[in-house]
Amino acid sequence: MAHPVRSRLGVLLGSTTPPEQIGAQAHAAESAGYGELWIPEDYFFLGGVAGAALALGSTARIPVGIGVVSSVVRHPALLAMEIGTLARAYPGRLIPGIGHGVPGWTAQMGLTQRSPMSALRETLTGVRELLSGKTVDEDGRFATFRQIAITHPVPDRVPLYTGVLGDKGLELTGRLADGLLVSALAPVEYVRAAREKLDAAAKAAGREQRPGISVLAAANITRDPDRIAAARAALRPVLAFYLAATGPTALFGAVGVNEQLADMLARGGAETVAAEMPEEWLDVFGIVGDQDSARARIGEYLDAGADSVVLATVVPDGAEETLAATGELTAEFTH
Template sequence: MTDPTIGVTFRPQSPPEALRDVALAAEAAGVAQLWLWEDCFCEGGLTSATAALAATERLHVAVGLLPVPLRNPALAAMEIATVARMFPGRFLPGLGHGVLEWMEQVGARAASPLTLLREYTAAVRDLLHGRTVDIEGRYVRLREVALDWPPEPPPPLLVGGRGPKTVALAGELADGVILDSALSLDQIREGVANAAAGRAAAGRAAEPFDTVVFVEVDPGADDLEARIDSAITTLAGIGADTVVFHPTGQAPDPLPLIASCAKRE
């Protein structure tokens, strides 16, 4: 069993102007990844990711996740490609349903979120790989669309989800899956298995795949370092390739988590 990659989340409950200092602190501490969330109606995931990447030199920055109803897939691919080309090898975009109540609030909720995610993920991944996409789906309709500036190499495209069908779709179509902190350990085990089943069904079992697991931790806990160590050991044992710690919404400052992760190195 290899040690998982470690990340910390900058929650959107923190003001955007605090992001630069957090990104610099994460890089200085040797934290491998800084994760961002595109929660409605807080901070844009792609603009925030670009700012964090521009402020740093080695830090990998991920967005987990971009709600697919909010952007045309051609626009999403253009934006992801632009960021990936400017900061090669350092950007990790994730796609997902988004919070359905928020999608309803902005008039973008799909009758079949899974169908939308399937069509969208396939189209965006093909575009990022330099392919011409011609699709007339239920939700995604593109006519001979190709990126003028596809990224080389294309960034891994992740899909976040909780339900078994969404997680299996991640295994089938994406380069990784994001499992959030609302899931129990048993549900994470099931998610790992469902993603593996999706990969096997698509004939992709031998391809690289990143299983990302989010963990919520109170940054004010007295035993913070022990909690982090325990979570890493437990989650690595059930199939996590990447473990991402995020603070609570009531105490969103990630700096204590960054400092605790640094002490492990």
């Protein structure tokens, strides 16, 4: 059976999207030709599972990802039940993403774990076994299962993605998961290295299928040549906010700027980063400018090993123009 041709460009709905608008925006993304749609689960904005249900119910073909639920917020059995419900109702269209969760958010709920990697591993394996119809009876470091089986397992394999950054998470993903959702602000260099690490881990585990990679990209694109400078200026404070909120990480270490970022943060917050970050950081950590700039940058991510590039419209005033401008490119990037 031949796989349908679909674009390698996707869209991430912003976490501030009003729930009542999810259906209409999902339908618009599918109509524009985007190949996948991701719904965030950022605490305490949108519920990713409920949001995915709204998006799936408003569309006919587009795959919908959840990017990403924290492994410590739901027991794996509850998560498997929710995933199974949607996966059976919309066969072949759900891509659940599971990660550690933002530490500040999970701490607010008293859910900080001593071993986040154990929680992620037990969640991935528990959800996979339950979705396949197995009865699970285990005592883990994170989760306990007492003869648990879900009533509605899923006949076909549901692709489980992770949202991780470090080498341990990438190794776990290569061994156990079907793919990786790369955090926004990832340089091409990080994606290239992640591709190599995932492939090596999958090979060592004896897996035949290569894990997929979907890259979230902070984007602000315009079709108006006279608006390029304004688009770049509008993206700068947004990128600075996320750089300051994230701090030095493997993402930024891939291009050797962690020390420079740490120095800025030691002297101030996002405002200092916005004022002092080099102009080229806009192009390293985002997709910004005109359609030609977007086309080139998307191509670089795909050449580095990404299977898809998912646009995050992080500048509210530029969201509509960004989606329209990149929507005109969807047919150029297909698989």
